[in-house]
Amino acid sequence: MLWSCQSGAEKTVEASTMLPYYNEPTFTPLFLSAPEEIEAGITHKISPFKLLNQDSLLLDQHWIEGKIHVASFIFTTCGSICPTMVQQMQSVSKAFEKDDRVGLLSFSVTPWYDTPAVMQAFKKSYEISDPNWHFLTGKQSEIYQLARQAYFAEEDIGYSRDSTDFLHTEHLILVDADKRIRGIYNGTLALDVQQLIADIHCLRKTL
Structure with missing residues (x-):
């Protein structure tokens, strides 16, 4: 399910046409280039949310507007x-740590335990100092609905599950500056994460 906007030593060209869009939890790739085609054909976007980060600060969908971001779901x-997954995400963080156009969001799937203080200690334990990497917690129902129906984190298998079914996935989800899903990667595999980094570089050229 990985697509690249780079081929060997070739330069990146028209990232928006080379990276597919994903409009459904089946993750069927859609390659569109014309703005009118994208607007009409890609109707799915990341839905609004309000969650607390590791510093007990409220973070909502406005933070991701106009910004490329990667979502993960951990505890x-x-x-x-x-x-x-966290160790692999550190590779992404290091690649873009000085670029505030790229953000990382790690949502807790056990928010009843992962308070902001716990998430802050967790972040410190990995020596993560990236200000654009937030560890988020809040209501379980909101996080689970966001994961399954907005990010398609468990693909079509999990789309219709409710918040009583535990969520556990290795997927990393790449979202562009228009809140549209552009990639899904196995966050436990270094090769997948290197592809993710390459794809972020592609999307950065569209900003």
């Missing part, structure tokens, strides 16, 4: 895929 007590 601080996870002993399986989450530590690897």
